[in-house]
Amino acid sequence: MAGEALPGVSLTSATRGPDPEPLRTDVAAFLGRLRRGPVGTPVRVESWNDVVAAFGPPDGAFATPYALRGFFENGGRTAWVLRVSGPATTARARWAAGPLSGLAATGYQVVATSPGAWANGARVAIRYQASTVAGPPTVGVRVMLPGEPPETFPGVPLADVADRLTTSRYIRLVPDGPPPPPGRPGPISLSWDLTLADGTDAAPDRDAYAEAVTVQAELPEPALVALPDLGADLSGTTRAELVLELLRTIEPLHDRLAVLDVPPGLTSVDEAAGWAEALTATGDAGLLGCAAAYHPPLRVPDGHDLRTVPASGHVLGVIARLDGERGAHHTPANAVILEAVDLAAEYPEPQQVRLFDAGVDLIRCTRGRGLMVWGGRTLSADPRTRYIAHRRLVHLLVRAIRRAAAPLVFDVNSPELRLTLVRALTSVLLSAFRAGALAGARPEQAFRVVCDDTNNPPEQDPGQLVCEIEVAPAVPMEFIRLRLVLGQDRDLEVIEA
Template sequence: MPIRPTYPGVYVEEIPSGVHPIVGVSTSVAAFVDFFPRGPINKATQITNFGDFQRIFGGLDKRSEASYAIQQFYLNGGQLAWVVRVNSDKMKMVSASYTLGSTLKVTAANPGTWAGGSSGNSPNSVQVAIDKNTPDPSDQFNLAVREVATVNGKKKVVSSEIYRNLTMTKNNARYAVNVVNASSALIALTDLNTGTGSVELPSRTSTTIEDVIASSVVNDSATDAYKSLTGGDDGDLFDSDGQLKSDRFTIFSEALTGDQKENTGIYALDNIAPFHFNILCIPATANLGNEDYLSTYKKAIPFCEDKRAVVLVDIPTIIDTVEKLMDSNFQGTLDQLRINPNAATYFPRLHIADPLNENRPRNVGPSGTLAGIYARTDATRGVWKAPAGTDAALVGADLPLKLTDQVNGNLNSLGINVLRNFPIFSTVSWGARTLDGADMKASEWKYIPVRRTALFIEQSLYEGLKWVVFEPNAEPLWAQIRLNVSAFMQSLFRQGAFQGQSRKDAYLVKCDSETTTQNDINNGIVNIVVGFAPLKPAEFVIIQLQQMAGQIQV
């Protein structure tokens, strides 16, 4: 506001600079959607390392393709990831439970056998104990919760929770249901009191041990003071060998894609705002039948286009030779997935050492490994550098199939990226095309780094220009927009993100009366034109060699 002088003297006025710095968004946050043995249901959970994944979702599991993909993601340079554990009524997963008398029902925080199976002799279980060692035993009790797991053949307490001086009086600050349900990662309580006025406390779980919350008792896995939850079930999707049953393909596919209205499956990622993800991996689709494989990716690819992310499409498990890959039926399947340029695929699948099977090779999809390479390349070189070449070495993975240059060329022309093994450089990513990058399509989004750079700029401008909304739509606003967007693009140019020797050759930012007409102003619209000259990878290196004739001297 202008200063209104009221007395003789010196006045100081601060003038806004119009600077609203635009910060580049992250480019390599991965999202994994699959079955996991434990963890929150249909809720995207952020993890920062594989230890987080083990603690929250149970670690490696032979039924979960994504558990191995997440391990590979972090081995190859990944940093941030979102994990969604899917479930549906048709999957028939059940939470373990235990009833403390007629007062409290204890239910595992989420379904599965991790908290206790159908029999009381489960290798892993959640256990609870009650004592009355409180200031007022007639109205208060202590609750101890612990998780017991089998580690190296021995049962061990791996985590515990203690809740002191709880009560069953609903209007009390220490009401057991409210206190436990608000903070426990292991259980949830249900009050079984009838509400007739009389409040019954749960009985002690041990007649011989008065203090069940003492550390010596809590950490004693053999004590009988603790009662195990039972009845947990992982559903009936998988057989005893951990293989997905063929008659459950459609059920699992529907669980993976989920329901947009209920924010389940992949749509659980809608709830992570203001955060976002850049790379989606659904490796379990490789085990589905062809129709369900197509159905899953046909929903995932448009979803990622809306989120300005890319999908790494895993080749089906049964496609293990070049002949099967080039079969017209499977090529027809891939053609149906060329919906937009926000997808890429790699061949062949990978072999990794499986710790759950004495480190024997396990066939896995490459999506998790490549997501890690994307993250590593972004961190060291920038999103505009192709995640391929001799620097893009695959850590902890080997190839079951060695491909020749001729086969590489044939697949490259179809937009299928190839994984190769070279002496010295070992196993590397040797392709940088989107699924839209087949030669016959002549797409402007042929290359992965070009597409991902555009998505990066779009998302950064989308988040960095929200201050523009409801500002007066006139030249002062347009000048501020040009100033801030140009500063952002110039910073990328100085990092080497664009072609050209000068900024005029590298990018343009236009926002004036030519882009925003009076009719646009009347309709509340401001148009901003941003262009950039992308860096495209040197896919073919041609060396011309000529023999020089000897000089004749006279």
């Protein structure tokens, strides 16, 4: 925000955005299609109002906006959004400004801020006023977009108009013509009424989604991932390959969970179960432990109508809400879903059993309580990676361990370094034990940290330090083993053994 404080003095202030918090496990990443907004660039949002400001209101064309609304309505607090798109075109119109002294060019392209058909029909009214006793020549710009609030930029000096419009949500000015001749006086007033056109949408392909998957993996904050439009945008083996690529990308990170939706075209129980069984047929417990699938879709209010939307956004909101209320180590099940009024399909008990056996977690409608999340398992059948609560406990511990160990990566490998590392990790694990995340009546029953000559023998490369961590989650009583390695290049790596 900028304003004139005194003649010749300009005061500008801007709100500083919050810093990412990598230790949090309630932050979600949404990869999908939206009405407008930057393509492939992650945007951090902290409310539904932030989503609408950055990406526009939902218009019924895509599922991701409704998933985001469900996330925030169910208690989510922070999300990263990556808009995925094919080779769309950007709406534009030409402003033939003419030789007005003060402008950088005699013509401009008025270009929408992002690709897509969303800006088609947007009207831009530009009014020029010659210099008066009150000051130099100015222009006023008003942008009117169907379905969104108008923007007004009054009394902008000609030399500043392109810079001032960089704050617009809707348009930018791009010079498109030679500079005007110097010193030529302009008319008393002029006006232009422009309409943007020729913007088009394009469905994303596998490469567009793969790029978004790579980008989200580089964000340290998200611990949850959803792709609400994936089932509609890709099909068959292409869709399955993308899901596996997502899991292969996040599995080495050990710090996030993907929540998947059964593709909307698979309407029968056998088709939905077959989709899940095709994924689990890989047999890779490590990969399958990174994902959970929820079904059926939900019916949510949309103006005066009801709309069917994937369940992933609402489920992520429930997980985020329970994370804040109870902690990441609690099972995100038997919890009420808010701001949804019905299920898209009701299944009798034998069909529910069929989905359960295939690894799909259910959304159920129970008498007296409404819609509820009814499952807390990943797609893995291996007991070590089957339970969402255990996986999210690992995610929390890995994030905390990284934070504790990262300041030590450049220290000399010595007994003092080992002791410092053990103390830092013990502090992290004690906090988890006191929060009820670990089993046992005493800390020594709940976890062990080993970093001594047994796993760092004298003949080992002195540029590598190994620290082994064992934790017993509260239920069931099975140990989870983590291996922390400070490599020769001083990188920090956490490996789940």
